[in-house]
Amino acid sequence: MTQSFDIAIVGGGLAGGLAALAFASKDFSCAIIDAGDPKKMRTAGFDGRTTAISYASARVFRRLDLWDQIAPHAEPIRDILVTDGRAKSRFDEGTVSSFHLHFDSRELGDDQPLGFIVENRILRNVMFDAIATHDNITLIAPAKRSATQFDSASAVVTLEDGQEIVAALVVAADGRMSSLRAAANIKTNQWRYRQTGIVATVAHERPHDGVAQEFFLPAGPFAILPMTENRSSLVWTEKSDAADAYMRLDDDKFRIEIENRFGEYLGALEPAGPRWSYPLAFTLAQSYVAPRLALIGDAAHAIHPIAGQGFNLGVKDIAALVDVITEGRDVGLDIGALTVLQNYQQWRRFDSAALALGTDLLNRLFSNDFTPLRIARDISMGAVNSIAPLRTFFMRQAGADIGTLPSLMARET
Template identity: 75%
Template sequence: MLALMSDTLDFDIVIIGGGPAGGLASLALAARGFSCALVDAADPGVMRGAAFDGRTSAISYASARVFKRLGLWDAIAPDAEAIRDILVTDGRARSWLSDGAVSPFSLHFDSSELGPDQPLGWIVENRVIRDVLFDAIDASDNVTLMAPASRAATKFNPGEAIVDLADGRRLSAALVIAADGRRSALRAEAGIKTNDWSYGQAGIVATVAHEKPHDGVAHEFFLPSGPFAILPMTNYRSSLVWTERAEAAPAYMALDDDKFRIEIENRFGEHLGAVAPAGPRWSYPLAFTLAQSYVSPRLALIGDAAHAIHPIAGQGYNLGIKDIAALADVLTDGRDVGLDIGALTVLQNYQKWRRFDSAALALGCDSLVRLFSNDIGPLRLVRDIGMSAAGKFKPMREFFMRQAGADMGALPSLMAREG
């Protein structure tokens, strides 16, 4: 619908941030009958470009149920590589001073222990997720995409929220959802405080092609500077999520492709044969952010606006997916009994559901970072023995696999197990 700039456009919900979290939220809520405006400052054509975001996301098997129930998975599946096994090891990179070392202790998670043909999750390129979400948004009658469009101001009134865009359009809704990232401006304007700290690390992300098949095995190799993850992708490729000391990362990023390949091989080893960079590389600082509240009157936080964590366990996007599924249930239940979906009494049900769960997982990941990002001899011995012991105890392995699969606790209906 075309509207004059002076018109107020009415929606049930306005979502600020059109990335993977905001886009999925718009579709999940549209499927429940809510009318949504999705606002993002970036041009969708740019966001859909291969060079916009070269990262990948790990989609846990419980999170995949959300995409399946929203009718999105069939479009994602051809470009999703199943994680069949996860192998966790400890060691040091090879260098001119050392041939490197791999601990004799390891931890192996085998997806077959969860059931027949049940992967632990899938690795999907972010551009694939964005393309599928944008295609579905274009086809939805309940989602209006406003992009590129910048938010100029937001007012939270007793009966409605008003969002003014920089181009003069005014949006009215019962609820605003902040999906605007770790540095959420909406969160700050609402006066919601955060707990934050930096890890003094940077994440280096790259895709490599390799000679041998990966067989769906994800490797998490703990080095003194931080974890080095090798994540299986389609077509004889793997995604590297390389944690490095913040002061050292720029030097690695500045290397030419051949020298960068050598550094990859020093960490990657030879188990997949010859490797070569397959595309550009990205780097970003690693930090922890946890909002002290996920809600305020007529505002709910999801995804990185609520919690931004270390990529050590690949749980960042999965936390956001669970936020979306839980919020969809809470808002649907509130609407169906005649309540105002923007009222704090409704939104607090979302906070009770999600904040403790996500805080516990975020702090658990933080503890792993601190335990493994060092080269202290006695601590290395303790953690290696602990990994070995956990690997021999099947109930503990299954617990960790279900935790990593986002399949623990009270599950929202979009994530619930079949039957």
């Protein structure tokens, strides 16, 4: 069976789902192809992670009429506190630097949070619900792509069951190990960190008051992110050769290790769900486009979670690509032509490469215990904290609110 669409999106995760809804809002017909079973992807056990949504990215969800369903489950980030130190252990009481960096959302004005923390399952379910009712979107899942052919007139995505999806443009939203990117012979710059990300949720005795904390430890950053229902999400970066041992601990011993890093400011802690872990790596595609192909999200760039910017980079990719493709269609151009797609690459690649390399540098600077470097970075944090314009710049950068913004992300008037 052959079906024809304007756009075929390979990958039905958060990036692929959002891309389909964004394109559909501009009257493009879209197919989403994903190897996973949507019923399984909707369950709580499928993905226990959370996502940091910047305040500019939240505008996209509002303009696509998704935010009203997300908002009750989104915890605003009112402050971010960045500190440096060492974890407590049986042999060391631990230390916290006297220098810190405090980002206060009130400095942005308009009662604007710095961002929001939302559970991935909430985002996924809201998107699937919207996709199911949208006339311009067809979800084809579970379905595996077996081949893709590109020619001057169209692209043909062939599935393992023999179905053919014909489209003017294919969007690769198939993750860091993108098979579509590889099939198009797009090379990448990539390396593995000797670090593993451990993700868990904890409930705590005292309110977090919307404060997110980033505690830089020699093994890597330990992020404490505020969630609804007086919970916090932990994104714990640990040396890979130690992470497996922490993952094998029983709940009580795991709680003690969290407390050694968490401190006592939120009172008694209790694990509130399973743990996940994943190896950390850097991937940056050398091109974001090929004839009739555009990369978005992790297929284009997979970065260290140190600043929580991975998903927001993908949101900006989607919003920029929608603007470029819509403008091309409206003036009568072929939306899959390389001359159109290069406008997307020019818009996005430098911005995302700069942020990706910036997070890589931050991780390398802070994930060590070299005393002269520790002193230098602590003094630098203190200096930035004392200069209000610099604080505002970094807050806007974290909010994805700098540079030429796509229409879906533009400031609301």
